[in-house]
Amino acid sequence: MFCSIVGKSRNDRGLEQHFIELYRLISQLLDRYKEKSSWLIGGLLLAVGIVLSFGLGSTGWGFPRESILESPIFWEIRLPRTAQAVLSGAGLAIAGWLMQALFRNPLASPSILGVTNGASLGVAWVTMFMASWGSSLSGVSQIMAGAVGSLSVLLLLGLFKKWIQSVTGLLIFGVMLGHFAGALETIFQLWTERENLSGLIYWSMGSFDKADAWGIFYIALVLISVVVSVKMRSRSLDAWVMGDDFARSVGISTSAFSFWLILLSGSLTAVITTYCGPIAFIGLASPHLAKFWIKKRDHRSLIIGVMLTGGLIGLYCDILTRCWHLPLNAVTSIVGAPWVMWWIIKKGRNGF
Amino acid sequence: MDSNRWIGIEAGHVALGNRLFHFPDLQVGAGEVIAVVGKNGVGKSVWLRHLMGWLTPATGKISSVLWNQKNQMAWVNNHRESFADLWVEDVITLGEHSQDKQGIEAVLLKFDLKAKREQSIQTLSDGEWMRVRMARLFYHQPSVILMDEPSAHLDFEYKIGWEGWVKELQTLGSTIICATHDLQWASEAAHKVWWIQDDQLIEMQHPHFHPHILIKKDK
Numbered sequence: 001m002f003c004s005i006v007g008k009s010r011n012d013r014g015l016e017q018h019f020i021e022l023y024r025l026i027s028q029l030l031d032r033y034k035e036k037s038s039w040l041i042g043g044l045l046l047a048v049g050i051v052l053s054f055g056l057g058s059t060g061w062g063f064p065r066e067s068i069l070e071s072p073i074f075w076e077i078r079l080p081r082t083a084q085a086v087l088s089g090a091g092l093a094i095a096g097w098l099m100q101a102l103f104r105n106p107l108a109s110p111s112i113l114g115v116t117n118g119a120s121l122g123v124a125w126v127t128m129f130m131a132s133w134g135s136s137l138s139g140v141s142q143i144m145a146g147a148v149g150s151l152s153v154l155l156l157l158g159l160f161k162k163w164i165q166s167v168t169g170l171l172i173f174g175v176m177l178g179h180f181a182g183a184l185e186t187i188f189q190l191w192t193e194r195e196n197l198s199g200l201i202y203w204s205m206g207s208f209d210k211a212d213a214w215g216i217f218y219i220a221l222v223l224i225s226v227v228v229s230v231k232m233r234s235r236s237l238d239a240w241v242m243g244d245d246f247a248r249s250v251g252i253s254t255s256a257f258s259f260w261l262i263l264l265s266g267s268l269t270a271v272i273t274t275y276c277g278p279i280a281f282i283g284l285a286s287p288h289l290a291k292f293w294i295k296k297r298d299h300r301s302l303i304i305g306v307m308l309t310g311g312l313i314g315l316y317c318d319i320l321t322r323c324w325h326l327p328l329n330a331v332t333s334i335v336g337a338p339w340v341m342w343w344i345i346k347k348g349r350n351g352f
Numbered sequence: 353m354d355s356n357r358w359i360g361i362e363a364g365h366v367a368l369g370n371r372l373f374h375f376p377d378l379q380v381g382a383g384e385v386i387a388v389v390g391k392n393g394v395g396k397s398v399w400l401r402h403l404m405g406w407l408t409p410a411t412g413k414i415s416s417v418l419w420n421q422k423n424q425m426a427w428v429n430n431h432r433e434s435f436a437d438l439w440v441e442d443v444i445t446l447g448e449h450s451q452d453k454q455g456i457e458a459v460l461l462k463f464d465l466k467a468k469r470e471q472s473i474q475t476l477s478d479g480e481w482m483r484v485r486m487a488r489l490f491y492h493q494p495s496v497i498l499m500d501e502p503s504a505h506l507d508f509e510y511k512i513g514w515e516g517w518v519k520e521l522q523t524l525g526s527t528i529i530c531a532t533h534d535l536q537w538a539s540e541a542a543h544k545v546w547w548i549q550d551d552q553l554i555e556m557q558h559p560h561f562h563p564h565i566l567i568k569k570d571k
Contacts, residue, residue, distance in 0.1 A: 238446055239446050241436040243431055251447070297442065298439070
């Protein structure tokens, strides 16, 4: 009854109706073409970036004289660094994307629950003790400390999750954990001898240049398992972003599901932060950038695009880092901050 | 439990902030239309949440065989999460579903959503969003549908459409429990009215409920 009031009858199609139809057809074709070509461009950019990254060293551009496969520089420095840049970028993008879904907030990032601060605290703590023992900070102890710090924040979140009712409460809890860890870190820094602080400061700037085979292995392992498990429950993720009531009404246990999201995103952030330091902005910006060129909006279709976008940003930021001789976090922030500002201004009318 | 009884309710109290409201022994049968009526803040939403099994009553007992079955109880409210930008089609098909793929085409056609199927739900008007939610109900055809003021923001045209679809859902076999401020609809279309006032839930059968009673009682 109601449909017949609103819907137009099929007979009164004028010429302009045909034009509208034609226009719609063309724009649909363009849309489809745009996404296909975006995938192509993304793949090309990745290939070009990898070649650039292989060729670009501390002495400037150039491939070694001998075959590249025999060069130790390639195997021990450039290949691991490239792999770590791509994998960490992709991982941070996935972690940020999951955090944004968890909090249903477009400005959430992987570091929002304090996992990153936990890692920093661990590294600060070990720096202080190393100094008092009279030895310098080694890579292994740094990694151990970062892992212990970030995982203990994750554990605390898991323990207190039971008593936190809302997602907003969880958000505030995580931010507070981060502040708490940050405060302790400052105190440890104060107690550390000045000459020993440089290692900590260098770590906190973030970099991909400490890449080794084990780091790449662990990051890849966690990334793959997170992506597989997200892919398996992507429809639940779709239902989750529709709101608590909606998710519950299709049979999702909200507390178990949010814990699952924290676990996936947190472990990914922990492993990447441990090996590369706290890297800003990649996790925040990549999911939004992915949505610019992917038309579909369900989580299953977005996952590869989010990974590719994050991997590209990680790779090119690392290349810029090498060109400009700047710390990684400076580069990601110089690229990322204006973007987020622009995004907020663009969204301004929608009440942001 | 007899298969005609979807929700069984034994008298008790529901906690509502720092006060309690009382409910008697009640039953929800298959194919019934029940209106939940009362002023703002008397606990209509909280009561519906108890029926969904999301909250447990302070005393008494509410139980349903449907709580353990996936997607047999639907929840409809006005809320549209501003973060979610899923497509219309994806939102309609969300949840476990046993029917074949034909279902979605028929439902999209019925609600005039064919052109919108690949659009984000954020681009829809309130009326279109209501149509998407109704399309979900027709696609999944759950046994019990709980609605929390679904027609609050709708203009009269959509309200008429909504009433027709509710009737249709009922003939398809769904039980409908709807919290509403639309007393006219409650008095005409509902088999039972659950009227909440002064921390009491009172059940009234169809012909005995009239908006007029409430207005007199209020004074």
